[in-house]
Amino acid sequence: MATSGTYAFTLDLSDILEEAYERAGLELRSGYDYRTARRSLDLMFLEWQNRGLNLWTVQEDTQTLTAGTGRYALSSDQLDVIEASLRTDDGDADKQTDLTMSRISVSQYSHLTNKLTQGRPIQYWIEKDPGAIALNVWPVPDDAVTYKINYYYIQRVEDSGSPASNNVDIPARFLPCMAAGLAYHISVKRPEASDRAPLLKEVYEEQWNLAADADRDKSSFYMTPGGYSRI
Template sequence: MATSGSRDFTLDVADIIEEAYERCGLELRTGYEADTARRSLNLMFADWANRGVNLWTVKLGTLSLVSGTATYALSDTIADLLEVVVRRSGTDFEVQRISRGEYQNQPNKTTTGRPSSFYFNRQTTPEINLWPTPENNTDELRYYYVQRIEDADSLVNDVDAPFRFLPCMAAGLAYYLAVKRSPDRVQLLKSIYEEEFQRAADEDEDRVPLKLTPSISYLRV
């Protein structure tokens, strides 16, 4: 018999919820059970943001800089910033991340120039603070950022994750539901979930060679 030839298997929110309930030894019967499962799914997505960088959520953003303006409000869908550069006349210059304390201790925050450092203020509506303060209106800030995973607002929504995360998504939601409905299965489902998540997270990384540069700054001869 011939193979299917298709490679588009996915699950929508309703499918994930049904699979999770079955793993709990339960059957989805009421609208409330669907709503509480959808809420748990969104809470799990929030937890995934705390577990590290999920590559499919990394996006490229740009920001036109304004002379004399050091602080810029960013979208509330941005969970974190990764690499940041200033593009000037077609050339990119690295902008290094600094802490709140390091930014606060800058003696003259009104100094103008090409920004070389930034402080990311992780508020509900995040802000980026640049130093030195931009000196022209032609530089562009280009940054990779971590975007929030899209909410599961409806049962017919597709989930905002690649297919390789579907197993740990179903396992994770089953664990979350077991806490509410099947306490006798909590430990088993938690163990399965953590194993599935670790496997997916290990796969979800850049495949680049590791380079180690020895430091000889303290070498004594």
Template sequence: MATSGSYSFNLDIDEIVEEAHERAGLGRAYSGADYRTARRSLNLLGQEFANKGINLWTIREGTLSLNQGGGSYTLPSYVLAILDHSVRTGSGTGQSDLAITRMSLGEWASLTNKNSTGRPNKLYIERLRDGPRLYPWPVPDNDTYTLVYYYVSMIEDSTSGSITQYDAPTRFLPAIVSGLSYHIALKNPNTMDRVPMLKQIYDEDFSLAAQEDRDRSDFKITPKVT
């Protein structure tokens, strides 16, 4: 039996809205106002996904040149969380990355001299509304250091248009559609009886996708015997 040989299935924003509208029990026809509110719910769904945990496709690598005497640096607002970080010197075969530790607020506050200079080996991260602010310590004593960090990025905005796709891998499409149908039903008094069922389907779809979206590297636990 012949198969398509194609692996390109995806849904654009319009198709996601249409599918979710049908699942919510509202049929295929919807107004421009319905579309706008659905797209708004889709953007809120992206924030909800971020709050549920780390989505592997949103992990990015970033670099930041550290300046001599530069005690603080602000990252873009789309940076939600910093997962790992190191200080890099040199380049090519002479490149060297030194892992640095993250300080708690208490550790940062208890530093006697926050203006000490040297090669940074610690980092305090302040989570602000407009983006994280980083405080490397000691303060860089020259311009040769680069901070290399891995961060969780926001999911890109859902905009209008049939050629625009949601910023997520296709394995998350069931969770995206079921989540949107649940949020659409919440806003319509005629579909309130479907809300519990749609919520259950959404939770199940997201749980399945999240279980699949995991790190598969080896994990080894060595007991400490004293």
């Protein structure tokens, strides 16, 4: 039996919008249909990131610390920090060391007696502004050594963009969920498709659960009193 031998199936933006309109029982006819669907798609990407952690959006970055400075603004594509460690002797194969840092809340930070204390940073809290986030460390770095924070963050999903030939910034396993979700959002906006909205919503949620389950961390772990460890 002959098969294609390829593993490259994807959908560009025009294919995605056309599929979604067909599921809603509609046709993509005008430039306005294209613009309103693309707007719904970008809103849906933001909705996905509010639903929880999507592993394909997890990226790694570093931030060099400056003595006497406790606040560091991060780039606007970084939505949250999920893990951070303090690195010393960066690049030295014999001496480089990463020490886990504890994340604290703004309430816990506010209860610190002396926020200007300098030393080796051991804690951080994330300040979320409308445009970007900032990493705040405590104690404030001293000048004993050069500190660098190595951290993993959630990256914002790229905008869909204008050209219909664009590919979207998601893995192929999320394409069924994306098509189902966009079809649902289109049906909510178009009165002639509103009767399909409940069914499309149900399909969308089913596809989301399937995709989210496929995207979860599958490493084994066991729990012990006081915390957990991965194996």
